Amino acid sequence: xxxxxxxxxxxxxxxxxxxxxxxxxxxxxxxxxxxxxxxxxxxxxxxxxxxxxxxxxxxxxxxxxxxxxxxxxxxxxxxxxxxxxxxxxxxxxxxxxxxxxxxxxxxxxxxxxxxxxxxxxxxxxxxxxxxxxxxxxxxxx
Numbered sequence: 745x746x747x748x749x750x751x752x753x754x755x756x757x758x759x760x761x762x763x764x765x766x767x768x769x770x771x772x773x774x775x776x777x778x779x780x781x782x783x784x785x786x787x788x789x790x791x792x793x794x795x796x797x798x799x800x801x802x803x804x805x806x807x808x809x810x811x812x813x814x815x816x817x818x819x820x821x822x823x824x825x826x827x828x829x830x831x832x833x834x835x836x837x838x839x840x841x842x843x844x845x846x847x848x849x850x851x852x853x854x855x856x857x858x859x860x861x862x863x864x865x866x867x868x869x870x871x872x873x874x875x876x877x878x879x880x881x882x883x884x885x
Contacts, residue, residue: 770876773876773880782876784873790860793855794856797852797855800812802815807849807851808850809849810839813850
């Protein structure tokens with residue numbers, strides 16, 4: 745899976761497509777929007793994905809290996825809420841996209857950094873918050 749940006753619309757291009765389209769569902773936005781104001785701040789986004797990482801890091805070593813990764817859909821089900829999203833994030837090609845040093849493990853820093861990049865791409869207005877309209881826009885070109 746490759747990640748890049750289209751300079752015209754600044755949205756990540758995810759080769760599998762499933763992850764981007766799953767994240768783009770408003771049901772996922774509702775889970776991330778901690779205060780329910782229909783806006784997701786950068787802090788809410790980071791807190792949500794940090795919590796998701798902690799929930800699936802079963803051995804609490806600060807990194808996810810392939811065994812933990814494929815269990816994301818089960819272990820993080822309460823936080824993921826959307827079956828399609830849970831199935832998509834647990835794919836190993838999504839793990840590979842987040843594994844920036846290619847050691848076959850994803851650290852919390854890598855996981856959060858990937859999602860910070862995703863947040864920036866979704867924040868079309870660059871105001872450090874994502875509206876429902878920005879969230880619902882397709883992430884794929």
